[in-house]
Amino acid sequence: MASGKLFSRQRQTDIFLGSLRGKSRTISTSFDKLRDAAKKRMSKEAFAYVAGSAGGEATKISNRSDFNKWKITPSMLNDVSECNTDISLFGNHYPVPFLLAPIGVLDMAHPDADLAVAKASAGEGVPFIFSSQASVDMETCSSVMGDSPRWFQLYWSTSNDLVESFVQRAESCGCEAIVLTLDTTMLGWRPRDLDLDYLPFLRGRGIAQYTSDPIFRELMKTSLGDADEPPKLTWSSIKALIKMAKNYPGGFWSNLFSEEPRRAVKTFIECYSRPSLTWDDLSFLRSLTDLPILLKGILSPEDARKAVERNMNGIIVSNHGGRQVDGAVSAIEALPKIAAEVNGEIPILMDSGIRSGSHMFKAIALGADAVLLGRPYTYALAIAGEQGVNEIIQNYRADFELTMALSGCISVDEINTDRLQSA
Numbered sequence: 001m002a003s004g005k006l007f008s009r010q011r012q013t014d015i016f017l018g019s020l021r022g023k024s025r026t027i028s029t030s031f032d033k034l035r036d037a038a039k040k041r042m043s044k045e046a047f048a049y050v051a052g053s054a055g056g057e058a059t060k061i062s063n064r065s066d067f068n069k070w071k072i073t074p075s076m077l078n079d080v081s082e083c084n085t086d087i088s089l090f091g092n093h094y095p096v097p098f099l100l101a102p103i104g105v106l107d108m109a110h111p112d113a114d115l116a117v118a119k120a121s122a123g124e125g126v127p128f129i130f131s132s133q134a135s136v137d138m139e140t141c142s143s144v145m146g147d148s149p150r151w152f153q154l155y156w157s158t159s160n161d162l163v164e165s166f167v168q169r170a171e172s173c174g175c176e177a178i179v180l181t182l183d184t185t186m187l188g189w190r191p192r193d194l195d196l197d198y199l200p201f202l203r204g205r206g207i208a209q210y211t212s213d214p215i216f217r218e219l220m221k222t223s224l225g226d227a228d229e230p231p232k233l234t235w236s237s238i239k240a241l242i243k244m245a246k247n248y249p250g251g252f253w254s255n256l257f258s259e260e261p262r263r264a265v266k267t268f269i270e271c272y273s274r275p276s277l278t279w280d281d282l283s284f285l286r287s288l289t290d291l292p293i294l295l296k297g298i299l300s301p302e303d304a305r306k307a308v309e310r311n312m313n314g315i316i317v318s319n320h321g322g323r324q325v326d327g328a329v330s331a332i333e334a335l336p337k338i339a340a341e342v343n344g345e346i347p348i349l350m351d352s353g354i355r356s357g358s359h360m361f362k363a364i365a366l367g368a369d370a371v372l373l374g375r376p377y378t379y380a381l382a383i384a385g386e387q388g389v390n391e392i393i394q395n396y397r398a399d400f401e402l403t404m405a406l407s408g409c410i411s412v413d414e415i416n417t418d419r420l421q422s423a
């Protein structure tokens with residue numbers, strides 16, 4: 001239930017009495033312990049890809065630490081025996097003010113990948129934002145979600161035909177919004193990945209949205225003529241070819257002796273993003289769909305104003321979890337000025353650094369309508385698949401509801417800057 005008797009009290013009871021009832025938790029309620037447990041389950045390459053950030057990772061660190069610049073001021077003797085954590089975005093009602101962020105290459109965390117997340121999010125009614133860099137295509141994920149909410153995150157390809165195809169497929173899959181990621185027109189400098197010489201896409205991982213797309217498969221026929229040239233045989237190249245064969249649709253043995261897996265990887269690398277993208281290009285995307293369009297990666301009030309002026313429907317204040325620019329402003333630090341500029345004209349979401357219910361509360365108080373969870377659910381997926389994601393959603397919901405109630409609020413609408421003071 002999204003409102004009424006406190007969900008959080010029942011969740012705590014289930015946890016406290018779980019072992020007495022013969023039910024054990026699969027994940028820790030502590031983010032740091034969750035991350036450490038996931039690290040033991042993941043390959044060193046997988047953990048580096050998920051946990052790593054740009055440069056010295058100063059941005060990732062400040063994403064979390066800057067929440068401490070704000071303190072919650074609880075209000076006492078309010079009847080909080082019933083709370084309502086519902087929110088409404090673009091005419092759709094959701095049970096909690098958080099969504100599951102688009103995370104690429106989820107098969108690096110767990111073999112069930114996006115499919116496990118889709119099932120868990122559907123079970124809790126929490127929107128899942130499909131990634132362009134998914135390990136499982138959007139049609140397959142949508143097929144297990146029923147009427148539960150889902151959005152689609154778009155990386156703008158060098159091919160506008162491919163962009164159009166992705167948008168059309170998202171509409172057909174019942175996605176309720178398009179999230180255009182702006183801050184990854186090229187990869188940031190990520191030492192953890194570079195030191196391991198590892199980029200998953202070069203092994204054919206995280207390109208399921210592309211290999212399942214008819215336009216992309218047409219592009220494969222004409223792009224990069226050197227795709228037919230066999231690679232030099234080294235132990236690393238042999239392992240890469242095996243991975244490509246496993247990850248490409250179809251049979252492993254036929255793929256192993258086919259040029260198609262290598263051609264798909266090369267085509268993807270060539271076309272997946274467009275560094276030349278400008279504000280003027282947004283009119284093309286707007287012409288493709290009537291779905292709400294949100295711009296993800298906004299960190300300045302000036303860019304927020306441009307989004308409004310170009311008829312975008314929402315923005316996501318984000319620095320990509322610190323993965324793109326080392327030393328960039330933290331998302332929570334950027335949020336208040338952006339909220340003041342937008343002044344309620346369009347919804348504002350926020351990600352990067354959300355690790356607790358109090359973080360959600362502070363973000364909403366500072367102007368966000370909702371937040372996105374990323375690494376936490378990825379680590380939960382690595383530990384326990386669908387069940388892990390289900391538990392992390394329930395834990396964050398309970399933590400947020402408790403923070404809200406103990407601060408004297410009975411609805412999300414009551415959370416505002418009056419509830420905070422600067423440290």
